[in-house]
Amino acid sequence: LYWALGNALIKMNAGRTAFTVVRAFPVDITDLLVGPNNNLLIYLGDDDEYWFMDTSEAFTETDVADSNIGVLWDSKAWQLKTDGSWAYSATPAVASPTWTAQTGITDIPDQIERLEVGRDGDGNPVIYASSNTWLKVFDFTNDVWINTEVKLYGNQHHGKGFVYWNNAHYLSYGLGVKQYTVGQTGTLSNVGLNRDGGIPAEYNGIISRMSNGGDHLFTLVDASLASSNSQSGIYAFNGRSWKCWWADPNNSNVLDFDGSSGLITVTDDAAIQNIFDGGGTIECWVNPDSDGEGDEGVIVDKSKWSFYLANEDTGKVKVALYCSFDGATNGTWITTSTEVDINTWTHIIVTYNSSATANDAIIYINGTVVAQTESATPAGTRETDVGSGLTIGNYSTDAFTFDGTIDEMRLYTRILGQSEVTSNYLKGRGGNPQPLSKTSLVGWWKMDEGTGATAGDSSGNDNDGTVTTANWAAGEDVYYMPLPAAYGNIENDTNRSFLTTGYFETSWLHGGFREDTKAFIRVDATLGHAFDSAVYYECHYQILGDTTWTDAGDLKGSATDRTATLFIPADSSSNNPVSTMIRFKFVGITDDTDDTPVLLNYQVRAIMYPTRKTVIYTQVRCANEITTKSKGRIDKGKYTLIKNALDNARTATWPVTITDIDDTTRYVKFLPLPKGTPRYVLVKDEKGRIQERLYNVIMQGVQLS
Structure with missing residues (x-):
């Protein structure tokens, strides 16, 4: 077993009892790859020539630089440079190897994190490149990289883990994992360890690598971003649920x-x-x-x-x-x-x-x-x-x-x-x-x-x-990834392994939803342990302006189902949460001498009764330097402002504010026009000069929540 630590190539001995530094290189190692002839290729990025090592641990430096990350496919070694250049070699383990250039990645070369072999829709092996944004696949027929249906959020910690396992592709984003199954219509789903598009850096941990382990998918969680007591660890997914396979125990x-x-x-x-x-x-x-x-x-x-x-x-x-x-x-x-x-x-x-x-x-x-x-x-x-x-x-x-x-x-x-x-x-x-x-x-x-x-x-x-x-x-003998630093002070005492005063409070959440009527509030919690009746979380909520907390119930489960759910009625009786603002508190409870409750993730959702939506169809007349009754001549600058406002509103992905004919303010979303309906019609004078644009607009009234 060989791996890279900075500029050092390290191996584990046959008895798995010691580590040895095999060789130090002039710069950090960027990737390790077993080549076509069973040599170990050692990529050193864009600044230094790559090396290779044979099975006797003899090293040779090549005369080829610009090798950042790579993959083995079709008995060839492939390399991708940081500028997106892309090439392969059938004989990379020689002093002066020949590399054949292919079309590289030009749009996001600096975002590429991993190269892995996966499957296309017909089950054929192909090369994928994971990045902070797009999951890309190389089209060998047309010699071009194309985007798949999978797009991430652009966070610098996204796309670091990618692997093909159990007939599907798995891609990391922060602490989240997406499952991507290729087909005539690809399917994409979240499979765990996720929170709102990936836990950000301040939530103490990211998935830095994923590996196909046969009957389990393994993820390496790097907690070095933590400023407190997070622990790195390996978390395993069996296709149904996650468990901590190993964690940096620090248990002395x-x-x-x-x-x-x-x-x-x-x-x-x-x-x-x-x-x-x-x-x-x-x-x-x-x-x-x-x-x-x-x-x-x-x-x-x-x-x-x-x-x-x-x-x-x-x-x-x-x-x-x-x-x-x-x-x-x-x-x-x-x-x-x-x-x-x-x-x-x-x-x-x-x-x-x-x-x-x-x-x-x-x-x-x-x-x-x-x-x-x-x-x-x-x-x-x-x-x-x-x-x-x-x-x-x-x-x-x-x-x-x-x-x-x-x-x-x-x-x-x-x-x-x-x-x-x-x-x-x-x-x-x-x-x-x-x-x-x-x-x-x-x-x-x-x-x-x-x-x-x-x-x-x-x-x-x-x-x-x-x-x-x-x-x-x-020492810490519990495997956990805490939420932010507001996670409470859990300390040892003589009766329990941890005090019950350890808790996590959410920020204030908006619960009013204007005039919409809530049916109920649903609270889901993902816990990171095989829990039982003695190890769980109490859930409490507090309404804005109230100094007391209301007990909503306990979040428990079983060793096979680590997601616990509570349903809270949203009516005016029994201090139920109908207030505009509400927050939640999760209190750790344990009577066990060894275990402590672990809160990996929570989600609070207000379930609404359906309401009628207003659809507005209208034409907006945008005049170009003509005289109106009350405003006089409209100058060209105002025409440009109106035109730009309509164009921007049409492409906006957020609610737009309009003033209706009765001077009421509405929030609307611009809808696509029916097929055959033009976006606008030009009105010209006898000399062919544009006098007006008649914009066809369809809007749906929305309520902010």
């Missing part, structure tokens, strides 16, 4: 520091003394709430060196390493930009060799080297930390407390390379992750105890830490 226990007091103390030992002599490494996971006490929340400290957070700005903090020297100045290295998000788990590594003052610290954030600034250049020789205890989460004086949670703290007396950094990051912090190599691992505090005053050392050196004031906390 952690230590929580409150930003005012608390620390872990480790008695000094030869194993952890002067770890930067000749090169050393600090590795950990942090989830900060701020930059800590005194704007310098300590992650780990040993008197003569300190690793800490600082300079909080717009929801991010910087990472810094301080090292004490006996000369005029000490050494300090700090990330140039604010690299660590508040309220987000982040993997941090710093490597440093204190043997020479010219050496700089190297800081990795989530597996990637980030720019750092040497704010103070060291002079002299590093001062020894022998005799000083190690503290986690604070200085030994309890003066600069970390604010947030810390997990998987490791110390090495060697410098970790990029492959180890990447591997350790990819393994995450949940489920007892093991470092790629334990060579020179001198301290490893997993923070897994969950209770008591001891944080055990798993390095083999038995340098256990003593916990003072800091609190044990459970």
Whole structure:
């Protein structure tokens, strides 16, 4: 199994126990493709020549650039450039391959996300291109790309996932998935994980890839857009319902520091003394709430060196390493930009060799080297930390407390390379992750105890830490994708896994609908778990001007049906919602020791009694520089304004305001004219000059809601 992470090609070993960086390339990898001769083609975008790798992992660079994304079809490799250029090669895995150009994509080349092989209406394999807007198909007979019936909303996160599965095509838009079945008349339907045309970025997650998994369709949800506690995961669709197949669990226990007091103390030992002599490494996971006490929340400290957070700005903090020297100045290295998000788990590594003052610290954030600034250049020789205890989460004086949670703290007396950094990051912090190599691992505090005053050392050196004031906390062991940040504060307590005060409130919704009469209001909720009577949501509504909430009932279901529905009468009795404005509140309820309710999506609809619609047929006389009784001569500019207003109204997709002959205002929608009826008739004078245009207009009266 090979995949790309930035510019690195990575593989999993045969035992599925470790990751290895096979090779790093000069720029990010844009696509991986198994070619006609079982070679791996490695596309590097428009700026660099693509490479290929044979089965012995020997690499060759070609002399062909401009390979952005590709697909294998008819024993040929195909490539699409970012400018829409399109070509194929039957022998792409040679140093100087020949590519044959075909007609490319010219209208939306910068929106193309994926190339996949699907089926046409006759069941023949063809190539599709998914984009932010159109789903396109390549017509091999006429050498041209054409649009299918499928059009998305143009959001930058649409079209990233596309796959042919179970005799249908599936296309992602945000967190939504559309099913497209080709035929004489194509069918298009939504099949789940959707909300109003795709959940936008601020709803914490998008589908970034889809895969044919045989009896399941798999979607990879990327939650890196989240600013809070969303988790990436894989969600599987069996043709009827969705379930969470896997999620980034983050399920280890952690230590929580409150930003005012608390620390872990480790008695000094030869194993952890002067770890930067000749090169050393600090590795950990942090989830900060701020930059800590005194704007310098300590992650780990040993008197003569300190690793800490600082300079909080717009929801991010910087990472810094301080090292004490006996000369005029000490050494300090700090990330140039604010690299660590508040309220987000982040993997941090710093490597440093204190043997020479010219050496700089190297800081990795989530597996990637980030720019750092040497704010103070060291002079002299590093001062020894022998005799000083190690503290986690604070200085030994309890003066600069970390604010947030810390997990998987490791110390090495060697410098970790990029492959180890990447591997350790990819393994995450949940489920007892093991470092790629334990060579020179001198301290490893997993923070897994969950209770008591001891944080055990798993390095083999038995340098256990003593916990003072800091609190044990459970890591997130629930798979969920929250709605916006207004989602309530769900916390652990001793009786239930989560408090029932966790809730989500909608914004105010318009419920008046002018004079139309509502039959009832329907509330649909999509929940992301196999729920039962102990795990569900209460639904409440509030009418504008009322300070109380009315209980509408419970949203429950079964393990096979994860959509729950409520029907609310819309009459004037029992405080039912007939007000102009109404909002809803979904309250999470659980009596289970392991599960918490998950609200993926909600929809509120007012079901109307049918009303009669007014249809207006009229002719509008648009005069060109003629005299009227009351207004005098109409100049040409006014004629142009009237003409343009009618033309715009005819093509408008929204209600248009008109004034009727009785001076009442109406909202109308312009309807198509019957076949054979002209849009306008010209009235000319004896010299052939246009005097009037008689516009034929049919309008339907509409009511705004």
